[in-house]
Amino acid sequence: MRAGYYSDAYFTFTREVLEWDDHRPRVVMQVFQRERSVLGGVDEALAILRLCSGRRLADGGWEPGWDELEVCALHDGDEIEPWETVMTITGDYSLFAHLETLYLGVLARRTLISRNVRDVVAAAGGKPILYFPARFDHWHVQTGDGWAAHIAGAIGVSTDAQASWWGGKGMGTVPHGLIAAYGGDTVAAAERFADRFAHELAITVLVDFENDSVRTALEVADALGPRLWGVRLDTSSTMVDRSLWQEMGRFKPTGVVPELVWKVRRALDDAGHGAVRIVASGGFDARRIREFEEGGVPVDAYGVGTSLLRGSNDYTADVVRVNGVPCAKVGREERPNPRLSPVR
Incomplete structure (x- = not known):
């Protein structure tokens, strides 16, 4: 320099x-x-x-x-x-x-990072924002970007580097890769993950591996019980979750849509898992979060990625x-x- x-x-x-x-x-x-x-x-x-x-x-x-x-x-x-x-x-x-x-x-x-994060934090109305864009950019930017997200109100970051400037740690969910490593069995992967990390982390599990988020969320909640903090919905924008197949035609069904969140929430509540949180991710930005919040969609936290790097x-x-x-x-x-x- x-x-x-x-x-x-x-x-x-x-x-x-x-x-x-x-x-x-x-x-x-x-x-x-x-x-x-x-x-x-x-x-x-x-x-x-x-x-x-x-x-x-x-x-x-x-x-x-x-x-x-x-x-x-x-x-x-x-x-x-x-x-x-x-x-x-x-x-x-x-x-x-x-x-x-x-x-x-x-x-x-x-x-840029601070402005974008502050926008989604404001849109979420106090609900946690999880800063998840590390995989979409060069690793060298992580430390300073993580700090910029932190001062703008992000609750969690995904890498230790992003959290290093305030002495924090990266957080995350049971990922698709680990589920695949256990033969596509989300419950098995979640149980092994919880056995190792339940005393250190708030256990959150991705439940879209089989594109049947309602069923998978219930199976995971039944298996982990009080060890489960939340389930994460991350259906691709090109996919329609199995639980919505009989309802297509009345709304745009692809991705993580309000109707999917409501189905998961009601199923968890009806099964006695009212304490399990729902994290929504996949293509969220301030506008989309605002739409969910204005509609009263029961999301407890949002994972936001690429939109925070744009502009x-x-x-x-x-x-x-x-x-x-x-x-x-x-x-x-x-x-x-x-x-x-x-x-x-």
Whole structure:
């Protein structure tokens, strides 16, 4: 990062020119984005500035520059408005010109996750949101994305890496792979899983392996009894659960639909398993969760995956003052923000 390996070349070229010309302008850099959003990535951006700002020495060494900078910022998890200044960096531009790609990139990525998670948390009205997109993206993003989801209100994450920044652990359900490993017998897989982990985890079991979620949910509940925390409905968007085959024609039956949730809930209640929760997953986003909640569908928690990675939340940084004098690109004038806090 200090060398500029991860930076857009024009920023490293900028540093080269300033150092070559021994030109050390004291600038105010202003950072903003254009959405109503939830701020993420601030702690990472500050760490990049703290560890990687500075000047290269003639002997190949490095002289840190953080102590020569004045940085003010909002906090991770803050709700932000379009065009609101979220960070300012004041100091010798040559000390941090090469870092713009990096701090804007982490702000963009983590804010996207935080905004999307906050949207589904609000839609769920206080019901738990389980953050499940790890398998849909590069493993390297897990730690920071997990933190961004956590500060935005996600209750659980699926990997230890995602939970590492607050000392948590990944959580999950009895997966299809384990069920397949026991010959497609969901009950057998669930029993062995509970035998191993019931004292550590809230046991939740996927019940769509045979595309008969009502029957499988009852079998699992009967077998595990009080060890079962919940069942997870995850019917593919191209499939119709067996319990709905005789009702097709009155609604769109594919995937996890309200009618399927109601059937599972009533069956569990009628069999004396009223304490077993229902987790719904598979293609859920804020809009779909809101529809379920407005319809009173008896879901206890939502597992959300790919929708939390979609969209964009780009940031821009502009020099708005040079050596104490306003100097900004037209349309990008300085916008002071009294909400900013000094960072040391």
